Amino acid sequence: MSVSIVDLVRQGFSGDDVPDDDLLRACVHCGMCLPTCPTYRLTGEEASSPRGRLWLMRSVADGRLDLLDPEFDEQMYQCLNCRACEAVCPSGVHYGPLVEASRAQLEQHRPRPLWQRVGRKVGLDVPFSRVGRMRAMVNALRLYQRFGLSTALRKTGLLRLLRFETLEAMLPQISQPPLVSGEESWTPGIVDDHVVLFNGCIMSTVFSNVNRATGRVLAHNRVAVTVPAAQQCCGALHVHSGMMNEARKLARTNIEAFEGDGQSPIVVTAAGCGAALKEYGFLLKDDPVYAERAAAFTARVQDVTEYLGNRELVAPTHEVKGTVTYQEPCHLVHAQRISVQPRALLGQVPGLELVEMKESSLCCGSAGIYNIIRKRMADELGDRKAENVVATHADTVVTANPGCHMQLRTSLRRKGSAMPVRHIVELLDEAYGGQANEPHQSSVR
Ligand code: SF4
Ligand code: SF4
Numbered sequence: 001m002s003v004s005i006v007d008l009v010r011q012g013f014s015g016d017d018v019p020d021d022d023l024l025r026a027c028v029h030c031g032m033c034l035p036t037c038p039t040y041r042l043t044g045e046e047a048s049s050p051r052g053r054l055w056l057m058r059s060v061a062d063g064r065l066d067l068l069d070p071e072f073d074e075q076m077y078q079c080l081n082c083r084a085c086e087a088v089c090p091s092g093v094h095y096g097p098l099v100e101a102s103r104a105q106l107e108q109h110r111p112r113p114l115w116q117r118v119g120r121k122v123g124l125d126v127p128f129s130r131v132g133r134m135r136a137m138v139n140a141l142r143l144y145q146r147f148g149l150s151t152a153l154r155k156t157g158l159l160r161l162l163r164f165e166t167l168e169a170m171l172p173q174i175s176q177p178p179l180v181s182g183e184e185s186w187t188p189g190i191v192d193d194h195v196v197l198f199n200g201c202i203m204s205t206v207f208s209n210v211n212r213a214t215g216r217v218l219a220h221n222r223v224a225v226t227v228p229a230a231q232q233c234c235g236a237l238h239v240h241s242g243m244m245n246e247a248r249k250l251a252r253t254n255i256e257a258f259e260g261d262g263q264s265p266i267v268v269t270a271a272g273c274g275a276a277l278k279e280y281g282f283l284l285k286d287d288p289v290y291a292e293r294a295a296a297f298t299a300r301v302q303d304v305t306e307y308l309g310n311r312e313l314v315a316p317t318h319e320v321k322g323t324v325t326y327q328e329p330c331h332l333v334h335a336q337r338i339s340v341q342p343r344a345l346l347g348q349v350p351g352l353e354l355v356e357m358k359e360s361s362l363c364c365g366s367a368g369i370y371n372i373i374r375k376r377m378a379d380e381l382g383d384r385k386a387e388n389v390v391a392t393h394a395d396t397v398v399t400a401n402p403g404c405h406m407q408l409r410t411s412l413r414r415k416g417s418a419m420p421v422r423h424i425v426e427l428l429d430e431a432y433g434g435q436a437n438e439p440h441q442s443s444v445r
Pocket of ligand 2 (some may be wrong): 036037038039040048049050053078079080081082083084085086095
């Protein structure tokens with residue numbers, strides 16, 4: 001067989017995080033995943049579908065396509081990693097780890113220009129690899145919001161110059177100081193169970209009100225809640241960006257941070273974090289020291305709606321009058337296959353009516369940092385989602401993931417709607433009397 005010069009220079013997968021060949025070859029090209037894929041629905045192009053992307057991955061694995069081919073790069077990063085394809089695949093193609101490994105390959109072998117490397121370091125690794133840094137940033141943002149600096153800075157054009165405008169527009173009002181891990185806990189009078197809260201980086205800072213509401217709701221349900229001190233960010237954004245070594249470092253830190261709590265369930269308030277934590281076993285499967293510990297950690301992780309939805313709730317005491325519609329976070333419905341419990345919980349809030357929206361489980365376009373780096377497609381998906389939300393005429397839209405929360409808020413505002421966006425737990429908290437009815441919260445500060 002003759003080998004051409006082109007074949008000799010063609011680069012396949014190599015080094016760490018090579019996409020799993022068996023997983024890759026599980027695709028039987030049936031096409032059942034195509035209608036569920038948001039990028040295929042927007043473009044109508046085979047290459048932008050799960051089947052098309054799997055074919056590209058396989059072409060690189062088989063040496064028919066260069067790893068550094070621009071089309072491969074484009075498609076691996078155009079994908080939202082929403083996992084909708086996985087949920088409908090009859091062959092059980094575990095698509096998420098394949099696209100994540102493909103991105104890891106690109107990060108290892110494709111030199112990025114200096115400005116991109118600096119951007120990733122400053123925008124991703126610095127704030128997300130130490131929760132203390134995120135806290136400092138968010139404290140500064142709270143002051144920024146409190147003193148109304150946004151309007152003044154917009155007038156100077158500085159926000160646009162620093163490319164901060166998109167990010168700034170997505171931020172909700174940060175209502176409470178960060179919840180510092182290890183410094184607060186909730187202990188009910190009667191304790192039926194004990195859980196440990198995964199505090200997260202965005203959830204413990206921008207959405208600390210949701211984590212505190214979670215502590216109260218669990219305590220009302222006779223569940224004691226502690227927040228292990230040494231925990232860090234889950235590493236989901238690192239995994240999605242192909243930064244596997246950074247993600248593994250965070251995973252090891254979190255495994256150690258939660259080992260002291262024995263077998264208590266690890267409750268998570270962000271769908272994206274929960275999906276990442278449930279894959280620590282896969283992420284560290286080849287680590288001789290952490291593989292077993294990662295699998296044990298993963299087995300303990302539950303989304304807060306999963307944990308509460310599988311318990312018999314203590315009857316809520318307050319009416320929460322109104323209508324809500326539910327936007328399903330991709331990493332809850334597709335990656336974790338949790339869809340029934342959030343609706344069942346909403347159904348137990350007295351006075352609340354759930355109105356289903358069209359395409360509730362179609363990605364809203366948030367997808368980690370997708371709505372920052374791929375704004376056009378993210379905006380198209382966000383607009384579509386906002387239209388579906390508004391069409392329900394609900395008073396409030398609820399979700400269970402910070403990325404969806406921010407994307408929904410921005411998309412609704414763009415469409416001229418001021419509809420509030422809330423986490424499911426916030427409504428449950430109201431149904432138990434909210435902050436005014438704090439059950440045995442303690443602080444060690
Ligand atoms: S549904 Fe599964 S087997 Fe069918 S084309 Fe999509 S990934 Fe391949
Ligand atoms: S993860 Fe989502 S965007 Fe990516 S191929 Fe699958 S369905 Fe399409």
